[in-house]
Amino acid sequence: MPELLTADRIDEIGALGLKSPDPAAFVAELVSAVDEGRVADPDDTGYALLVAAEILRQAGDLADALALATRAIAEQPDDNAYARAVRGGLLLRLGRSDEGMAELTALRPLLETDPAATYLVDELAESGHADTALEWLTAALDAILERTRTQQHASEDAQDEAAAMIYGLAQLRHDLREEQGLPHDEYDNLADRLSAASTHALDALDDGPATLLFWPQAEFNALLVRWPALVDSYPPTWDEHRAHLERALVDASGLGGGVGLGIVTGSVEGLSAFAGADAIDEETLDEYADSLDDAGITTWPPGRNDACWCGSGTKYKKCCLPRLRA
Ligand SMILES: [Zn+2]
Ligand SMILES: [Zn+2]
Known part of the structure; x- marks a missing residue:
C-alpha cells in the first residue's frame, strides 16, 4: 500500500527538499503523490504542489516552479489566493512583470x-x-x-x-x-x-491564562500516546496544534489586546514530573504551563527572517506566519 501524504509529511518532505543539494527526488515525491491521488486530505493537494514549487524556486528552477504553482491554482479553485500570489511572484522573477503585477494586484x-x-x-x-x-x-x-x-x-x-x-x-x-x-x-x-x-x-505576564503551551512535534506525538484522554484537548495533528497557537497569538496581539505574546515549551517528561500520579486534564495543563514561565518564555513574534518559533528550522515568514491551511 503506497504511503498517504498527511500535511505533516508534506511539511517534512518540504523541509528536507529545501535543505538538500539534490532536491529533485523530493519534488518528484510530492508531485507523484498528487498525480496518484495519495494526498490524505484532498484540501492539501494544492499545498503539496506549492511546497514542491517552493523547493524548485529555491533551487533556481523558476519555470518548473511556475508550472506547479499554476497547477496548484487549478487544483483548488475556491481557495487559491496564496497559490496565485506565489505564481505572481514567480512571474515577476521571470521578468514577466505585467502578468505578475496583474496577478498580485488582483x-x-x-x-x-x-x-x-x-x-x-x-x-x-x-x-x-x-x-x-x-x-x-x-x-x-x-x-x-x-x-x-x-x-x-x-x-x-x-x-x-x-x-x-x-x-x-x-x-x-x-x-x-x-x-x-x-x-x-x-x-x-x-x-x-x-x-x-x-x-x-x-x-507583566505572570500566571494569567494566556501563557501558551507549545509541544514540539516529537513531544506532541508522545503526549497523546502517554495520555490518550488529551485527544479532546488538542487537535489531531501537530500541524494543527502549531496553527492554532499562531492564530491565538495573532488574535492576542491586537492594540491593547493584553497579554499572551509568548510561548512556553512543554515536554512529556516535564509534565509527568509536574503532575505526579494525578490525572492530566486541562487545568493541569494550565498549571503546568504557568510553572514553565521561570524556565523561559519564547517571545512572539520572531523576526520574519528568524527561525520559526515552532522549531521547524524554517524562516518564520515561510512557516507559521503564512498559516497556509488556516
Ligand atoms: Zn523602529
Ligand atoms: Zn513554524
Missing part, C-alpha cells in the same frame, strides 16, 4: 481584510519591488485606520481583528523600510510603540 484588497495576506508583500519585496510593497502597506494601513475611525459600532471581535492587523502591517512595513534604509515616519513610530506595548505586556 489580490491586493486582501491586505485590508486577511491577516495572512502579507505573503503578497513578501512576493513583491523578494522580486525587487519593495517600493510597491511599501506603497500597498501604507495604503492598507490608511484604509484600516480609516475604517476603525468611521465604524463606531463594530463588534469587539471586529475591533480586535483590526487592531491585530494594524499591528502586523505596521511591524512589517517598519522592518521593510528599515531594510531599505528609510528613516522613521509616523507609522514606524506607531509600530515601535505597539511593539513596546507588547513587550511590556509580556513582562
Whole structure:
C-alpha cells in the first residue's frame, strides 16, 4: 500500500527538499503523490504542489516552479489566493512583470481584510519591488485606520481583528523600510510603540491564562500516546496544534489586546514530573504551563527572517506566519 501524504509529511518532505543539494527526488515525491491521488486530505493537494514549487524556486528552477504553482491554482479553485500570489511572484522573477503585477494586484484588497495576506508583500519585496510593497502597506494601513475611525459600532471581535492587523502591517512595513534604509515616519513610530506595548505586556505576564503551551512535534506525538484522554484537548495533528497557537497569538496581539505574546515549551517528561500520579486534564495543563514561565518564555513574534518559533528550522515568514491551511 503506497504511503498517504498527511500535511505533516508534506511539511517534512518540504523541509528536507529545501535543505538538500539534490532536491529533485523530493519534488518528484510530492508531485507523484498528487498525480496518484495519495494526498490524505484532498484540501492539501494544492499545498503539496506549492511546497514542491517552493523547493524548485529555491533551487533556481523558476519555470518548473511556475508550472506547479499554476497547477496548484487549478487544483483548488475556491481557495487559491496564496497559490496565485506565489505564481505572481514567480512571474515577476521571470521578468514577466505585467502578468505578475496583474496577478498580485488582483489580490491586493486582501491586505485590508486577511491577516495572512502579507505573503503578497513578501512576493513583491523578494522580486525587487519593495517600493510597491511599501506603497500597498501604507495604503492598507490608511484604509484600516480609516475604517476603525468611521465604524463606531463594530463588534469587539471586529475591533480586535483590526487592531491585530494594524499591528502586523505596521511591524512589517517598519522592518521593510528599515531594510531599505528609510528613516522613521509616523507609522514606524506607531509600530515601535505597539511593539513596546507588547513587550511590556509580556513582562507583566505572570500566571494569567494566556501563557501558551507549545509541544514540539516529537513531544506532541508522545503526549497523546502517554495520555490518550488529551485527544479532546488538542487537535489531531501537530500541524494543527502549531496553527492554532499562531492564530491565538495573532488574535492576542491586537492594540491593547493584553497579554499572551509568548510561548512556553512543554515536554512529556516535564509534565509527568509536574503532575505526579494525578490525572492530566486541562487545568493541569494550565498549571503546568504557568510553572514553565521561570524556565523561559519564547517571545512572539520572531523576526520574519528568524527561525520559526515552532522549531521547524524554517524562516518564520515561510512557516507559521503564512498559516497556509488556516
Ligand atoms: Zn523602529
Ligand atoms: Zn513554524
